[in-house]
Structures are given as structure tokens and as C-alpha cells.
Amino acid sequence: MSAFEVTLTIAMVVLSLCLVLTAIRFAIGPSLPDRIIAFDLIVANVIGIIAIYTEFTNNQNFIDVAIILSLFGFLGSITFSYYLMRINK
Amino acid sequence: MESNIDWLQVREIISCVLILIGVGFMLTSTIGLLKFPDFYIRMSAITKGATLGLGLILLGMGIYFDEPGTLLKVLAIIAFTFLTAPVAAHVIGRTAVQNNIPFWHRTNMTEFDKYLTQEHLNQYINHDRYKNVKAAESGDAVDGSE
Numbered sequence: 234m235s236a237f238e239v240t241l242t243i244a245m246v247v248l249s250l251c252l253v254l255t256a257i258r259f260a261i262g263p264s265l266p267d268r269i270i271a272f273d274l275i276v277a278n279v280i281g282i283i284a285i286y287t288e289f290t291n292n293q294n295f296i297d298v299a300i301i302l303s304l305f306g307f308l309g310s311i312t313f314s315y316y317l318m319r320i321n322k
Numbered sequence: 323m324e325s326n327i328d329w330l331q332v333r334e335i336i337s338c339v340l341i342l343i344g345v346g347f348m349l350t351s352t353i354g355l356l357k358f359p360d361f362y363i364r365m366s367a368i369t370k371g372a373t374l375g376l377g378l379i380l381l382g383m384g385i386y387f388d389e390p391g392t393l394l395k396v397l398a399i400i401a402f403t404f405l406t407a408p409v410a411a412h413v414i415g416r417t418a419v420q421n422n423i424p425f426w427h428r429t430n431m432t433e434f435d436k437y438l439t440q441e442h443l444n445q446y447i448n449h450d451r452y453k454n455v456k457a458a459e460s461g462d463a464v465d466g467s468e
Binding site: 265303 | 334337338341342344345348349351352353355356361364365368372373375376379380382383386387389392395396398399402403406409410411413414416417418420421423
């Protein structure tokens with residue numbers, strides 16, 4: 234196992250830990266906007282995991298998945314916040 | 323002399339350093355999300371830390387695959403993230419202010435209180451902005467005051 238693979242494994246483990254911590258905030262978040270920003274961070278973490286997985290497998294088709302995911306994460310948070318604005322007017 | 327350099331190893335080292343720095347930023351912003359006391363402070367931590375960390379991780383990946391197409395896709399993702407993260411944070415923050423999400427008790431609120439007073443005054447001045455329209459529909463005479 235080379236140093237490069239060790240680094241990628243460490244990065245994967247730390248990003249998975251980040252995902253678990255974000256999920257804790259998603260569960261205990263006292264208000265709905267807290268959950269929206271936790272969702273935003275989950276999307277960012279998953280994009281990072283996809284990038285590291287692309288380096289593991291040397292398969293460059295996964296980068297398109299990251300592009301689509303960054304688009305849909307933005308649309309999701311914008312949609313949730315406009316929904317909150319509507320229901321409280 | 324240049325033929326002695328193993329370019330694959332150089333790219334691996336640069337990619338390792340960038341990925342480790344980016345993962346450190348992601349971990350910092352996640353701990354900030356979990357530990358900070360207030361919604362607004364948490365949002366600030368996420369918007370700065372996660373965007374920078376994601377940009378560094380993707381840049382490390384683009385440098386590792388030494389191809390123009392991959393680097394172009396990576397730069398597209400980075401540009402899109404840097405454009406959309408502040409916009410999303412702004413919209414969510416405005417929604418939180420409108421929904422009366424509580425502030426931290428040690429936040430300095432003087433400017434925000436001044437802004438709220440000004441907005442309340444403006445609302446009081448033109449609280450019925452469709453007055454002229456309603457008068458015109460009911461057939462009454464419309465006075466010239468806008």
C-alpha cells in the first residue's frame with residue numbers, strides 16, 4: 234500500500250466521520266433552517282467522497298455525478314428556504 | 323536532468339497535500355456546525371469552511387488526473403460552488419430572520435435593532451399601498467397623493 238493510497242483512505246475515513254457528525258446536527262437541529270444548512274453540508278461532503286472515490290478507481294465518469302450533485306444541492310436548499318418563506322407569510 | 327523526475331510521483335504528492343488540507347477544512351467546518359451556539363454563526367462556518375475544503379479536494383483530484391477535460395470539469399464544479407454557496411446562505415439567512423430564529427444572547431444587536439426600527443417605520447408609512455387601486459375600483463375619486 235503506497236503513501237498515496239494511505240492518504241486517500243485517511244481522507245475517506247475523515248469525510249465519513251464528517252457525514253456522521255452532520256447527521257447528528259440534522260437530527261437534533263432545533264429549527265428547520267438548521268436542518269437545511271445541515272443538508273447543504275451533507276451534499277458538500279458527498280461531493281468530496283465522490284472525488285476521492287474517483288481517484289481510488291481511476292474511473293473519470295464519476296466527475297459528472299459530482300457536477301449534477303452540486304447543481305441539485307443548490308436547487309434543494311433554495312427550494313426549501315422559499316417554501317419556508319411561503320408558509321409563514 | 324529533467325528526465326530523472328517521476329512526474330506521477332510529483333502529481334501524487336501535490337494531490338495528497340491538497341486533499342489533506344481540504345479534508346482538514348471540511349472537518350473544521352463540521353465541528354463548527356456541531357459546536358457553535360447559534361444558527362447564524364453555524365451558517366457562516368459552513369459557508370466558508372465547506373466551500374474552501376471542497377475546492378481544495380477537487381483541485382487535488384484535477385491535478386492527479388493529468389488531462390485537460392477532467393481539469394475543465396473540476397474547474398466548472400469549483401466555479402459553480404463558489405457562485406452558489408453565498409447565494410444559498412443569503413437566502414437561508416433571510417428566511418431565518420423572517421421566521422424569528424433566535425440569536426445568541428451575546429450577539430451585538432444595535433445595528434440590527436436600528437434596521438428593524440427603520441423598517442417598521444417604513445411599513446407604518448405605506449402600510450396600505452393598494453389604497454389608490456381600491457379607490458379606483460370602487461369608483462371613488464382618487465386623490466393625487468401617492
